[in-house]
Amino acid sequence: MKIAWETVTIDQSPMGLYLCQPEGTGPFPAIIVGQNQDGVAAFTQEMTRRIAEAGYIGIAPQFYHREGEPKTPEDTANIKNTRRDVNVINDIHATINFLKGCATADTSRLGVVGFCMGGRIAFLAAAACDVFKATVDFYGGGTYQQWGDRPAPAMLAAQVSCPVQGHFGDLDKNPPPDEMRRLGAELTKLGKPHEFFYYADAQHGFNRSGWKGYRPEADATSWARTLEFFAKHLGGATTSKVAAAG
Secondary structure, three states, X not given: OEEEEEEEEEOOEEEEEEEEEOOOOOOEEEEEEEOEOOEOOHHHHHHHXXXXXXXXXXXXXXXXXXXXXXXXXXXXXXXXXXXXXXXXXXXXXXXXXXXXXXXXXXXXXXXXXXXXXXXXXXXXXXXXXXXXXXXXEEOOOOOOOOOOOOOOHHHHHXXXXXXXXXXXXXXXXXXXXXXXXXXXXXXXHHOOOEEEEEEOOOOOOOXXXXXXXXXXXXXXXXXXXXXXXXXXXXXXXXXXXXXXXX
C-alpha cells in the first residue's frame, strides 16, 4: 500500500487529502472517505487504509480545512456551527478533480463512504453529484438537518443518482433508527435502489475499535457487506480482505 498526504487549494484554502493506493499501476476504482467529527484523524485514516487493502484507491479530504483540524472537544463543538453543505460539495468536486489527475485512478468508477458526519456527507454526495456509482452511509447523523442555506440531504432524496447502502446501530440516538427507516421508506417510494442494515445492541460508532461501544461482529459484518456492495457497483477490486481491522 502507498500512503501519502496531498494538498489541493479550494476557496483559497489548502485542503489536505489522505491518499491510500494499492500496490500496482491500476487503474483502480476510487472511493472518497467522509471523515467523522474528529477530522481526518486516526479512525478516518484507518478506514481509508481498509479501502486500499480491498483494492481501491481511498482518499479522505479534510473537510475542516477552512477552520483547521480540531484538537479538543471544544474545537469540534465550535466547528459544528460553521459547517456548510455548499463548502462540502465544493470540497468533493475538488477531490474528484484531484483523482482525475491520478494515473492510477479510474474516475469512471467512483464511490463514496462516510462515517458519522461523513455518512451524512456520503448521502449528500449521492444527491448533489451525479458521478458516483455507489454510496455507503455508516450511521450518518443529521441527515435531516441543514448545514447552511441548502436543503438537508434527506430532502434531496429524489436527486439520489446511485445505489445507497446504510449501516445503523439499533441503540444509536443520532441518527435514531426510526429516522433512517423513514428515509429508507422515502427512497423506496421514489424507486431509489438502496439497502439499509440495522445492528442489534450497537451504538453510534459501533465499528470504531478501542471503546466500550465497539462491536467486532457488527464491524466485520458491515464491512463485508460494504466491500460486496462496492464490488458489485464499482468492480475490479479484491474482495477477500473483509475481516475487521484492529
